[in-house]
Amino acid sequence: MKKNNAKAAAGVKEIARLAQVSIATVDRVIHNREGVSEKTKTKIQAIIDKLGYQPNVLAQRLALATRGTINLAVLLPVISPETEFWQAPRDGITKAESEIKQYGVNIHYFYFDQNDESTFEKQVKKIIRFKPQGILFTPTFPDPAVQLTEHSKKAGIPYVLINTDIPGYDAMCYIGPESFHSGYLAAQLVHYCTARDKKIVIAKIAREISTNYAILRKEEGFRAYFKDRKLENPLLTLDSKDTEYAGVSRKLAKLIKQEQNIGAIFVTNSRVSLVARYLEAAGRTDIILLGYDFTTDNVQHLKADNIDFLICEKPQEQGYRGIMTLFQHLVYSNVIEKNYLMPIDIITRENYLFYRN
Amino acid sequence: MKKNNAKAAAGVKEIARLAQVSIATVDRVIHNREGVSEKTKTKIQAIIDKLGYQPNVLAQRLALATRGTINLAVLLPVISPETEFWQAPRDGITKAESEIKQYGVNIHYFYFDQNDESTFEKQVKKIIRFKPQGILFTPTFPDPAVQLTEHSKKAGIPYVLINTDIPGYDAMCYIGPESFHSGYLAAQLVHYCTARDKKIVIAKIAREISTNYAILRKEEGFRAYFKDRKLENPLLTLDSKDTEYAGVSRKLAKLIKQEQNIGAIFVTNSRVSLVARYLEAAGRTDIILLGYDFTTDNVQHLKADNIDFLICEKPQEQGYRGIMTLFQHLVYSNVIEKNYLMPIDIITRENYLFYRN
DNA sequence: CTGAAAGCGCTTACAG
């Protein structure tokens, strides 16, 4: 590929010169627009192909500044101490925003309460009324989420799902983990680190477990590993709709008292720090503990050796990439990939320092 | 931060208008160039500050096209089946190249033979004669590497080291793993997966171990973990300057015959697939095997369950980021960060599918 | 169906 040794790559001007037409006409051919005679079109296309013309993205973008504003809607859970996880996607979105703001992209944020489906519904309605040119959201509640995707489809509005997809629904674009595999990986780690006569606890700590698809899929993946490998560790379950420490620790205490020989606890979401806190207090350093997400509390406990593994799927990048996907689609008509599955990262006490979301 | 609700952010033109000067003068102040009276400088700066002016990077870059070509030199090992690892940094460099080629950046490649220091020396001389505006290289051989950095320093040429740094040398910029921690992490994984009465083998398979700083540091980190944790697993060593399968397998066979109760083998570089092949042939599925790098062979063995963990430090990103660092420094005078330490990724059979270099 | 011209926001000679 050394042939581009020549000065700069040819641009529209050069093409126009060679084809003996104006650059406007070249532009029309490049963008496949109406109103060019077959003859000149063919001539220009031939030159484009021969030159291997690549548009200068910079110039394209700069010229774009003439065009109007692009409005994007983002629908995410409110960020509270309890939902710190969502800070990361939000950061990624903000990062993308700052990069493309200068090309006239505006992002409008809509927030819902993870524990209240009606707030999600309300925001969906608001977004529909707002008529954005693109939507990024996480379908925490499948029914209203489908409403939004269906509406968007009809209205021709591109959308991107992050973090979770909608069960049994074929969305336009999903950017996030493959949750089943994520659980499967967790099981592998437990398997490697636990003797085979030990009991293993699957801890589900969330107010709305039954509707949380990601949590369910992780559990399925986790169980599937043990089944596929014909492992005989008893798999226990701990369910807690109470997400406060007091409630969780009570349940844990009871379970641990009643079951001997627990080797590992797998927490299916970011609430793993609650379990860590309990195990630390109870002095149970013998139990392998793993869970999800690079939150402050979790990292603290990882550092203190109370958590052994954190699994993390680059939440920040999900937000960043989601916005960029919409932007590139709207501005350059880039095709939107159906799925972009994130890496499933394993974080331990010995590599967390170098991790980047 | 909602105040930017107004149309577009102000640019040089607006600043010039407000200050009642020409945009050329504004430009001079922005870039801190000579030849502006204190008075107008102060006035303009005040307006810049007040407006929170941020240059439009796109326009900046586009305008750059006026300037001449930038020549960068890259010095890497030749890529052969045996050194497949280097394909990844190379890919990252190519990716960066394609992104910045249109701004007049040319990359010139220089290759050396990892097993022959004199080829490295020769290329260093060539590069010095070539007088590039920036250099990216990996200091496989410390002495000639220092020669190159010292020359660059004198000549004011920025350079970036990737993959390994130079022992005891304070380089201008290093992008790569913290090898000591990388070995430390490997030890943690072994510790988690191996009973404490098991013997552990550290396998060094390389023609030039003694000069390979990264390999040495990984081993140090590995040993340090066992020491810090006061673990009593005997640590054995396998040294092989022969990097062919025949030679490696002979040594392995001997070691395994002579030592009972081996629980894990840690290979300090990407040659782990050779050990995997041997263990597979010998039917030793009981030994935990881990090593480095996401190469074709390694991934194959990971998939086949012959390798348990691969540690990987985003070699592609190292190359990409290295070139971008030089570019941004040369073009926008961005300050070069002294160190950019890569994440230390853990890859297993259950997450390799989603990994991105 | 086609073209001339202005503009995106910045940088760079060049002239004074």
Next chain:
DNA sequence: CTGAAAGCGCTTACAG
């Protein structure tokens, strides 16, 4: 010390 003008490579009305 300062400014007017041309240019980077593309896009977009507008005129014909």
